[in-house]
Amino acid sequence: MTESTSDLFERSLAQMCQDGRIRAVESGEDSAEAASLWADVDALGFTDALVADEHGGAGLSLAEAGPLFAAAGRAGLPHPFGETMVARALLAAAGQKADGGCIAVASALPEQGDAVACREVPGAMLAGHVLVQWRDAWLLMPCDQARVQPGSYRPRASASLQWESARQAVARWTTSGPSAMSYCNAVHAAAMSGAMERVLALSVTYANDRRQFGRAIGQFQAVQQDLAVMAEQAGSAAFAARMGCGCAGPEPDALLAAAAKLRASEAALRVANLAHAVFGAIGITEEHVLGVFTTRLHEWRAAAGTELACAERIGRAALQSGQTLSAFVQTSLAPFVAATAA
Incomplete structure (x- = not known):
């Protein structure tokens, strides 16, 4: 494509x-x-x-x-x-x-x-x-x-x-191949990354348009800090989503999908909370579109592989691998397996 x-x-x-x-x-x-x-x-x-x-x-x-x-x-x-x-x-x-x-x-x-x-x-x-x-x-x-x-x-x-x-x-x-949870983890992580990008864009636009004390609230250091953290979290979720979908075929890797969903869910909580802090009371009204996206983010967090389920899935695999944590991450939590020295 x-x-x-x-x-x-x-x-x-x-x-x-x-x-x-x-x-x-x-x-x-x-x-x-x-x-x-x-x-x-x-x-x-x-x-x-x-x-x-x-x-x-x-x-x-x-x-x-x-x-x-x-x-x-x-x-x-x-x-x-x-x-x-x-x-x-x-x-x-x-x-x-x-x-x-x-x-x-x-x-x-x-x-x-x-x-x-x-x-x-x-x-x-x-x-x-x-x-x-x-x-x-x-x-x-x-x-x-x-x-x-x-x-x-x-x-x-x-x-x-x-x-x-x-x-x-x-x-x-x-059934054969990956589980329904693995498919949903990969799909939801990617969808969450897109929703977080939209929430960030809405927040930046609002911060530049909303004026208080004679200037845009986006010029205040506290709001700039919130937007910077949102951008950082949304960016990490987008990278995790690419990792979770980083397969040459149509089937997800169970561990990569779980890691992607876990990172996206952690980021979604911070992005949603900070967005509502930037918007204030107007962001929770039914008339404002922000709530459509933050509600969706919370729903995806709670669906299919929750943060606890994904973390347990990764933790069990790490313990069963018999590897050090560093070796496990290199061999099982990277889209491309790291080459090892002979």
């Missing part, structure tokens, strides 16, 4: 995801608008970009798709765009057909019997299906047959879902 193609996608999203349209979709006020927005995005053709060439897709690697995930986060697209890309690639590889709709991705909670339950799935209420990793299988579960509990952060867009039986799946095949 060329840089000009990525720029084209970003410019198209910017035109489609106006602030008012995003808020209308997330508020649940207009289901037709939500469907219209997804149809516009899907028509661009990027949702099949991870599907292999032989199955009619573009055959992009995860590294090539990373900028698309970040662009969706930067634009504020309410739907699970990156997850849909992943789900369509997995469906095509398994010989299954996607219906062109939006698909969320999630891991099932441990449940007794045949029930399937997923906690806090971003964008689930805007999706037609959820691709669920359940025990040793992938299940494509229809959202309209689930018991729904509104999400904690976006109650009209996200949800916890439960199905009475795995037999409700419209498609099922044996």
